[in-house]
Amino acid sequence: MKSMKVLTMILTISLIVTGCNINQKTSTSDQVAQSAINSELIHLTMVKPKTINPILNKDKSVGYVTNLIYDGLFTIDENYDVVPQLVEKYNVSSDGMSVNLKLKDAKWHDGTSVTASDVEYTIGLIQKNSDSPYNVFTQNISSVSVNGTNEVNLKFKDAYAFSIDTLIFPIVCKNQLNSFAEKDITEYKKNLVGNGPYKIAKYEERKGIILEVNKDYYDQLPENIKDIQVGVVPDEESQVSLVMALESDLANVSLDDLSKFYEKEFNITNYEGREYEYLIFNYNNKFLKDVNFRKAIAHSINKQKIQEEGYMDKATLVNFPLNSNSKYYDKSIKPLEYNKEQAKKYLEKVNLSSSEEVKKVNKNSSSSNSSSNEKIDNQKETIKKMILDLNLKIIVNKNNNERIKSAYIICENLKEIGIKSTVQELDDKEMDKALSSKDYDLACVGWELSLIPDASQIIENSGYNDEKLTNYMTSLTKSTSQSNKQEIYKSIQKYVRDNAAFISLVIKDDYIVKNRRLDGKITPNDFDVYDGIANLNIKNE
Incomplete structure (x- = not known):
């Protein structure tokens, strides 16, 4: 199995929309921007996305955000070990040629159930798109069989010790996308329904995304979990500048930029890249x-x-x-x-x-x-x-x-x-x-x-x-x-x-810079730099 670089683009940024409450009816463009240090939301940034479809997106900064919106069958923890996410239990056949997966009772953000058919559709979509960063992870899957609403069986072309470790791609909603032509499924309006701990409350292409907590999430979330605002920005230099100016709360930064953040306003989390x-x-x-x-x-x-x-x-x-x-x-x-x-x-x-x-x-x-x-x-x-x-x-x-x-x-x-x-x-x-x-x-x-x-x-x-x-x-x-x-x-x-x-x-090592107004521990890795963001609290509330 060949080594794979998942979502390898550079993190980037542009102007950030700040401080708007997700329940406010006033449009974002009419609001006065305020420093993230006074906001009740956690502020993140991403490059302007070509798509927010998590299967077809190739930009790393966008992928980190869609990880908050979409869950996969499995995910990667802070030690780079694969752990179940949407999967409740699984069984690999003795010959390693297949795996049976039983899904948790998860819901899409529109209230419908996540089903085995969604898994089948997702794998098919990835396999049809050779330029998907997840395509290499599905190349060993020969067939997908659906058994009822929450059970799916995957057959492999070859026995491979790390077959389970390849099942880390996000699952997308068949009912949301199946009726559209492939050329249309990259549009953001077709990709507003996920299954993860955060759901899209508002999306403006040039402004960014407001993410609110998914109260119907299948797994337990911290009681004080905060909503998130994601601003769209032009480049890495802007990203660094915004964090330094306290207009953004969290950013994945390079070693070259790290020295700029040894100030009292920031905490640095280093992790093995x-x-x-x-x-x-x-x-x-x-x-x-x-x-x-x-x-x-x-x-x-x-x-x-x-x-x-x-x-x-x-x-x-x-x-x-x-x-x-x-x-x-x-x-x-x-x-x-x-x-x-x-x-x-x-x-x-x-x-x-x-x-x-x-x-x-x-x-x-x-x-x-x-x-x-x-x-x-x-x-x-x-x-x-x-x-x-x-x-x-x-x-x-x-x-x-x-x-x-x-x-x-x-x-x-x-x-x-x-x-x-x-x-x-x-x-x-x-x-x-x-x-x-x-x-x-x-x-x-x-x-x-x-x-x-x-x-x-x-x-x-x-x-x-x-x-x-x-x-x-x-x-x-x-x-x-x-x-x-x-x-x-x-x-x-x-x-x-x-x-x-x-x-x-x-x-x-890689690094996450965190505004000191945020309290709590995150557990980033190169697959998901915002892992643990749900544990963060805002000190100045």
Whole structure:
């Protein structure tokens, strides 16, 4: 199953409409804008949407808002684990080729029931729209069978360990959309009825949305849950400015903008994102084919320093390409720790018996009737000299400051154990060319982790490959038991560590800036940055 980037557009903003009460009859355009700090609503922003249909929308900022309006069969919690949402219970068949889902007694915002037919319609709509960001999540579904009003059975083309993890797309209302031509279902007037904790009370294309609490929501909501106003804004710069001006209460901001918010007016919530950073080896290099040489490199790298200086402590150290709080990430498996003496010991174990230089030494030793110990000593001296003559090429993208800092730290670390290296800073095209042509020895690279906890594509692209690891990965993707998946993943993580197949560095943090007038905890993740917004209270009421 290929890795997927769900809703990858940049967060953006424009003018915000503020302070209007949802029960007020006066039009929004006639009202005087007021600072969000005096409002009884929670204020958010989004880019002007091309559509608010959650299946067809591709903008991340709009998707975060539609997550408040529409629920899916499953959702992703703060640890990037999949948990039921509209699903009351489910059962995966023993062969992993199907799943039976029973829905909760949920209602659409017009009072009608959410049914199995809505699920069937939603999946069909996604599959018909190849440019839907959720399309990749439905590609393994071969058929959908409806059983009554609240039970649905999904059949899969192939058994896949993470089939349930793919069912995170929002469910749309068949009765609202089915009668319209596909070209018309992007219109906002066709998409005003959702099934989530907030419903659309008012929508103006150029102004924004008023979201009011869904009092008929199927799940329990906090007693003091607040209504929300979403303003439409032009760009990311405007978004940042509005939060700083206290015209918006919450925003997902970049590391570059974070320093602007260390003021008494704001709270910062950091959370583990999906930007995974790691070091890969070129296995065409005879030294890097040797596990002892790779382990020497792994033990030489001061990952703590990379975290602190390369990523300014704004990242989480990881040992494997999974979110560190995921149920599949095994924290009991410790990394090859930073230890220069241990690194040097592994260098002494490097065996290049198949190299021409060592073969030549062996031949000369044999012709001179040298003892076995002398032959071994000669080999070691030859390999030691070969290592001293090395100059490893470390490539890194010149447009990524964090990786550049990391590359130079790695270069300095290697020097401390007697390995010379040179950092080459390349632009995007040069980097792609060097990677594809294997014109490097080490490469500092990144990968956006999939929302599906399947690390197989990252491992495949690391360049490391052997039969045992392939068998592990095959067993993992076909596993249907939760405990079995965790056990296999543990074996994979240990195997990758023991063979230094690649070196995991960090997963970068993301940030939510919150106006201090809001009290309470949110639990954001990259799929849903507003998760927990229902728990927020307004201090100045």
